[in-house]
Amino acid sequence: MPRVLVVGGGYAGFYTAWRLEKLLRPGEAEVVLVDPRPYMTYQPFLPEVAAGSVEARHAAVSLRRHLRRTRLVPAAVTRIDHAHRQVELDHGAGEEPETLGYDVLVVTAGAVTRRLPVPGVGEHAIGLKHVEEAVAIRDRLLTSFDRAAALPPGPERQRLLTVVVVGGGFSGVEGFGELLSLATALLRAYPPLTLADLGFHLVEGTGRILPEVSPGPGEWVRRSLERRGGHVHLETFLTSAEDGHVVLSDGTRLESDLVVWTAGNGANPVVARHTDLPVNERGLVVVRPDLRVGTDADPVPDAWAAGDDAAVPDLSAPEGGTLTVPNAQHAVRQGRLLARNVVAVLRGRQPEPYVHRSLGVVATLGLGRGIFQSGPLVVKGFPAWLMHRGYHVLAVPTWERKVRVLATWLPALVFGRDIVSLQSVQHPRDAFVAAGAPRADR
Known part of the structure; x- marks a missing residue:
């Protein structure tokens, strides 16, 4: 054969x-x-994985489960x-x-993620292209809220609650909108913290965000994010992120424990x-x-x-x-x-050319918020968010994954997001090692 x-x-x-x-x-x-990897990543779900709206495993489609007659290496x-x-x-x-x-x-x-030679990015930033990255972003933000709520107002609390997202394309804008939605929702569970404590910054090198839509809807997205407390820096570049000291080309200086890099593909x-x-x-x-x-x-x-x-x-x-x-x-x-x-x-036949006109673009901007455009038709807000969810339930491959995603979304409508951080899973042996360490008084 x-x-x-x-x-x-x-x-x-x-x-x-x-x-x-x-x-x-x-x-x-x-x-x-x-x-x-033993799975195909359904990347449109990654911003919602980062925000806790989609279970991480449901954004991963098992190759072995669905490719029964293919040899997997x-x-x-x-x-x-x-x-x-x-x-x-x-x-x-x-x-x-x-x-x-x-x-x-x-x-x-x-x-692959296009990474530019910006000082500190390789050591401190995290991408948003794989499930593991989305999970790490979510856990880091939730852990930062836990730590910040135990601190008095000041520079350390501000650093923990400052998030910088670099890149104003689809991944960056969706990730930024979802994380901002998660952070503002978390404030109800952390009474010591207020909206003024949050510092969310979206950095884009061109003069507009979300270039996949026309300028008018793109400007509406920018205004919507800023009304919710986000800061959008246009025609601005990240010049340094060493040790969490973020420096932007417009002169802005920030202290941040979470820098998300989504500046295009390489x-x-x-x-x-x-x-x-x-x-x-x-x-x-x-x-x-x-x-x-x-x-x-x-x-x-x-x-x-x-x-x-x-x-x-x-x-x-x-x-x-x-x-x-x-x-x-x-x-x-x-x-x-x-x-x-x-x-x-x-079989000795001629192949066909690829011809496909885009059906339009749809993006989530956080829970209950979205944008959809197909030609001159533009839908904003909650209806666009429903269209986003409906489209991706239909688009994610296999009925098994469609059912699992719906099974996550429906309880979330009643009970809200799960806000437990599992950041320690990234170091699973720490507790075991510490349990076997000799006591200092022996």
Whole structure:
């Protein structure tokens, strides 16, 4: 059997393998998916995971549970050698690198967080691209409230309750809005603290936030966040975050224990630097409209790519040369089409080009608040928040995950968020080690 190797288990990779399982006849091809994580992260839920509105595990779709006929390899691909039809794998834990051969390659490795060389960011900031990061942000904020409530008003309390989010795109604005919503709701459980104690700052280098919507709705989002007590710094950059001393280019200086970095995506280093596949100046795999790697003049046989690591031509755009934007809508639909096209080529048929016009954008800005835009139609506030929740319940893959998410949301409407921090889970042996330590009086 030919082996179809899928590199990456994100949106595009998961949906490619999932659809291949349904389309391939028994014995027609072997599907292998390589990813170091055993799950696909449903990233639109991460801001709500950080705010405690969605259970962390419900934002993770198990690969093994839903890809029953796919061979799963828990490893990271460190090099792609398409000329010899093999990839190099790193299993971690000090194991020797391994090579894995294939007949057909599907590159869906996704993007990584774009981290700029700002002093202190690498040591103190945290991203919002993975479930573990969202959980850590939530636990750190809840722990900060516990500590701040026991302190008198002053610089230390202010530092604990100051949050800086860098990046005004979808992840940054949704994360900022959800964390601000969580923090203001927590004030009811912490009588010593008031809204004046909170310091929430959103830092964006351009002149507007949420560029995915038109300027008018984007400005409404900014005003809405500021009315709720947030501070939005436009045309401003983070210049330093060393030891929690945050310095912004507009002269603002803050003390913060929580800096969240969401300043865009960067090229996956494996795709950008460790492959013989053609890549563009941004480090994205060059693909044709049918998602095959290469160009019409210089195609690469038996290689496909989709998702955030691929430069997919946007045939629905009015201007030529436009690429599809890196979002979940495109990744899911590209994964489905890629599977159909791989099967078509295996059976001697022609693949189809990818054409998809955006259905619009929807964002949560905190519990009961949202924004939706599709062309000239704009919906704001509570109706948009309901649309956000309804859309993502329908969009999250598998009925099992849909039911689990709904089962979390419905009790939260009655009882509110769970406000218990489990930050100690990040150091599970501390209590055990301390219990065995000798007493000082012995």
